[in-house]
Amino acid sequence: xxxxxxxxxxxxxxxxxxxxxxxxxxxxxxxxxxxxxxxxxxxxxxxxxxxxxxxxxxxxxxxxxxxxxxxxxxxxxxxxxxxxxxxxxxxxxxxxxxxxxxxxxxxxxxxxxxxxxxxxxxxxxxxxxxxxxxxxxxxxxxxxxxxxxxxxxxxxxxxxxxxxxxxxxxxxxxxxxxxxxxxxxxxxxxxxxxxxxxxxxxxxxxxxxxxxxxxxxxxxxxxxxxxxxxxxxxxxxxxxxxxxxxxxxxxxxxxxxxxxxxxxxxxxxxxxxxxxxxxxxxxxxxxxxxxxxxxxxxxxxxxxxxxxxxxxxxxxxxxxxxxxxxxxxxxxxxxxxxxxxxxxxxxxxxxxxxxxxxxxxxxxxxxxxxxxxxxxxxxxxxxxxxxxxxxxxxxxxxxxxxxxxxxxxxxxxxxxxxxxxxxxxxxxxxxxxxxxxxxxxxxxxxxxxxxx
Numbered sequence: 285x286x287x288x289x290x291x292x293x294x295x296x297x298x299x300x301x302x303x304x305x306x307x308x309x310x311x312x313x314x315x316x317x318x319x320x321x322x323x324x325x326x327x328x329x330x331x332x333x334x335x336x337x338x339x340x341x342x343x344x345x346x347x348x349x350x351x352x353x354x355x356x357x358x359x360x361x362x363x364x365x366x367x368x369x370x371x372x373x374x375x376x377x378x379x380x381x382x383x384x385x386x387x388x389x390x391x392x393x394x395x396x397x398x399x400x401x402x403x404x405x406x407x408x409x410x411x412x413x414x415x416x417x418x419x420x421x422x423x424x425x426x427x428x429x430x431x432x433x434x435x436x437x438x439x440x441x442x443x444x445x446x447x448x449x450x451x452x453x454x455x456x457x458x459x460x461x462x463x464x465x466x467x468x469x470x471x472x473x474x475x476x477x478x479x480x481x482x483x484x485x486x487x488x489x490x491x492x493x494x495x496x497x498x499x500x501x502x503x504x505x506x507x508x509x510x511x512x513x514x515x516x517x518x519x520x521x522x523x524x525x526x527x528x529x530x531x532x533x534x535x536x537x538x539x540x541x542x543x544x545x546x547x548x549x550x551x552x553x554x555x556x557x558x559x560x561x562x563x564x565x566x567x568x569x570x571x572x573x574x575x576x577x578x579x580x581x582x583x584x585x586x587x588x589x590x591x592x593x594x595x596x597x598x599x600x601x602x603x604x605x606x607x608x609x610x611x612x613x614x615x616x617x618x619x620x621x622x623x624x625x626x627x628x629x630x631x632x633x634x635x636x637x638x639x640x641x642x643x644x645x646x647x648x649x650x651x652x653x654x655x656x657x658x659x660x661x662x663x664x665x666x667x668x669x670x671x672x673x674x675x676x677x678x679x680x681x682x683x684x685x686x687x688x689x690x691x692x693x694x695x696x697x698x699x700x701x702x703x704x705x706x707x708x709x710x711x712x713x714x715x716x717x718x719x720x721x722x723x724x725x726x727x728x729x730x731x732x733x734x735x736x
Contacts, residue, residue: 286633295335295336295337295338296309296335296336296341297334298321298325298334301321301324301325301336304323305320305321305324312324315348315351315352316347316348316351316648317622317623317624317646317648317649318630318648318649318650323649326649327347327649327652327653327656328340328344328347330343330656336391337666337667338386338389338392338393338666339663339664339665339666341389342382342385342386342389342666343661345378345381345385346382346661347495347652347655347656348378349375349378349379349382349579349660350655350661350727351569351652351655352371352374352375352378352621353372353375353583354615354618354619354622354655355369355371355622355623356368356372357615357619358372358615358616358619359371360696361616376580379575379579380574383572383575383576386571386664386666387568387571387575388576389666389667390567390568390666391421391568393666393667394568395631396568397560397564397693397697398557398560398561398564399555400697401557401560401696401697402557405554408549408553409549409553412545412546412549416542416545417686419538419539419542420542423534423535423538427531427534427535430527430531431524431527431528431531434524434527435524438520438523438524440519442516442519442520446512446513446516450509450512453505453508453509453512454505456505456508463493467486467489467490467493468486468490470486474486489520490527504727516621543690552630553686556696557695557733559692559694560693560697563689563692563693563696564693566689567689567693570689571664571665574662574664575662575664575697578662579662582662592653608670618651618654618655619646621647621650621651622648622651622652623648624646624647624648660681708730708731708734709734712730712733712734713730
């Protein structure tokens, strides 16, 4: 079955069963008296969904084992003790193989559950990283835009201020040197007294002083303009530092918030992995123990019951025999039906056995279905459907025997599911020529086009 399950999904569809049946047709016919795939599915597809899940695959071997055991017990009743001993030895070997196989199937289911849990966690982590990368990119663009706008506004204000102050400096008149005023006065005095030579000398000296005073005025204005430029440059640097520091603080706050959310998300993603592994191991150990002991305990109980019946019949003064016309189905009838040796058609009515009438099917198929529906079989519940509810079984009792392990692990697995699942039409992945446009991994690119 594992070789035929090439899809690695743990279930067998009709095509897989067809392959198995063609390869093991003689063995299946010998062990189960089944002659077609449809008969095989009708017997072992317990939930009638068209597939054989892990529990139904184990059921195949359980029924083979139970059939051999029923026939062996009837051989013991017929005093064929050597055959009885050999068949019971095979029964115990099959039980050991069933226990080993069910644990292997369970480990596959557990691995698939844990992988799904981890993969969804990785997807959540990727979405988280993508969201924060988008936030950081948006902040970076916004910061750059703010810096450019503020820089342009600051440059406009600085240029306006510089022009105003520069005009003031250019129009500024410094107080003339006192020596110029004194020489000018002396020039007038000597000129009025016709002292021409002295007046010329004063004029020459006055021109030199006037030239030096103009140079001093130009130098002073130049120094003032240079100081103004330095002041404006410092102011611009200071203002730009302010906005850069503010944006840097906002960026640091974003990093702090991201680190906090990353720590919380990491704990949320990895919080229950150890719990799931622990519960899965507990389930595996519990069912391994059940597989080792359950069948032997049932046989021991049945042996004690038969021993008590034998002793009661020995002590009783009267013997009671079951009427051949009663509707009670004996183990002999079932054993004969399993071998297709019954001289009459076996019918199982709902009023006596709790099983619906199977119509005109072969007695061997009816007997197999009777065993599944009525006899107590060791069930491993590897991958049963949790949504199935029975009218006479409450949800509390349904998981009581498992110590609520499956209920706990189901809650942990459901916590990881996305709340909003979006169905993307397959046509969006391809163009009109059926050429792939978008890979399935990049499905988020298609989200804006859903519903259009």
